[in-house]
Amino acid sequence: AQRVTQPEKLLSVFKGAPVELKCNYSYSGSPELFWYVQYSRQRLQLLLRHISRESIKGFTADLNKGETSFHLKKPFAQEEDSAMYYCALVTGGGNKLTFGTGTQLKVEL
């Protein structure tokens, strides 16, 4: 079955500490993965996608096919990083996105 797992509902870190938001997937084909983010009182928006291999707002994510993971990382957390983060997998033969359950990141001062 095609599935996205985010094991942490809530992750609290201190400002300046490293951040790692975990995402594991289950998919029989070649996966296409994304991270979407929702800041407080704002709409859901794309943060980054694995095929572009770019860094957005200091965040990076590497696809590890051996471990079926796509963890989101940032070396130094900032207060403005506090948000809900969703990992998403392209499924349905490429026709749709399936979202993980989300991780609420809270960056404390």
Added chain:
Amino acid sequence: DTEVTQTPKHLVMGMTNKKSLKCEQHMGHRAMYWYKQKAKKPPELMFVYSYEKLSINESVPSRFSPECPNSSLLNLHLHALQPEDSALYLCASSQDSGGFYEQYFGPGTRLTVT
């Protein structure tokens, strides 16, 4: 204009009412989506329109009826809803259909069924 707009922001309706949600985008996107999001849960896909034709219906009950009058507009007609249908309804659009394209989300309509 690089936004997806949704109206109304909030809607309260009784189980016998008929109402509609509206979504609009002027980015020239050819795919539009309806998602349902319950509190503290991820968005769940309901419908996908591609080039104004319904391409995916995720086994949504018939009390939800989507409509795509033109490439910029997407409606969701509601009739005889149940209290458990109360949720945030999100509209999204993308350049073309398929999960590979970045989806641009609207702010949502918060629906309460009494």
